[in-house]
Amino acid sequence: MNAAPPGTANQQGRWLRFHERDLPIEADRPAAGITVGVLALQGAFHEHGVAMHRLGADAIVEVKTPAHLAQVDCLLMPGGESTTMSKLLVSQGLHEPLAARLAGGMPTFGTCAGMILLATTILDGLPDQRSFGAIDLTVRRNGYGRQVDSFEADLTVTGLAEPFTTVFIRAPLVESAGPAVEVLSEHDGHPVLCRQGKVLAAAFHPEMTSDLRIHRWFVEHLIG
Ligand code: GLN
Helix, strand or coil: CCCCCCCCCCCCCCCCCCCCCCCCCCCCCCCCEEEEEEECCCCHHHHHHHHHHHHHCCCEEEEECCHHHCCCCCECCCCCCCCCHHHHHHHCCCCHHHHHHHHHHCEEEEEEEHHHHHHHEEEEEECCCCCCCCEEEEECCCCCHHHHHHHHEEECCCCCCCCEEEECCCCEEEEEEEECEEEEECCEEEEEEEECEEEECCCCCCCCCCCCHHHHHHHHHHHH
């Protein structure tokens, strides 16, 4: 755990500077005391840091190197471009250390491209694209169509009293989920929010809205 306040520098990682500090922090601060990692090689990682900050995390580390990864208690893997992230994970020397942390049960939440990276099997990926096999899903990249086919949806999510309004952007389509996977939400008969052990994976982007309920679920159910 790291007691440094958000917005200050530590030796190895860079704490996020929150432009959104005026967004309210949840009164009960469920993420207090947790050093949160956000995989920051590419993509929409900043928003995940904001969400965790609003849940009361004391420290957010942008993870770009193995030294950064070693500091964190959990990891958020953002949306973006999974093929690019896969290449950067290898070139930064992060692939093996991250595989080891995942195997060791680090709580991890992947959204969209992050879900692809966590899955067992990628369809329509690049030939050299790697994934971690941390959640037993077969996902088809861009399975909902291209950027213009992006859409909003109101999802019914296990454990949430009200629907969760979110957006799908060139999202992966989950074609199958193994027996160890708990499906927490579906859209048109396909899983879109899945959990296996300490890994949570969403085909959509919960970080793009100010609704913190899915990040809160991750903190409350998978961390600690
Ligand atoms: N289509 C992207 C990929 O294959 C994912 C899109 C996203 O993360 N919004 O990685």
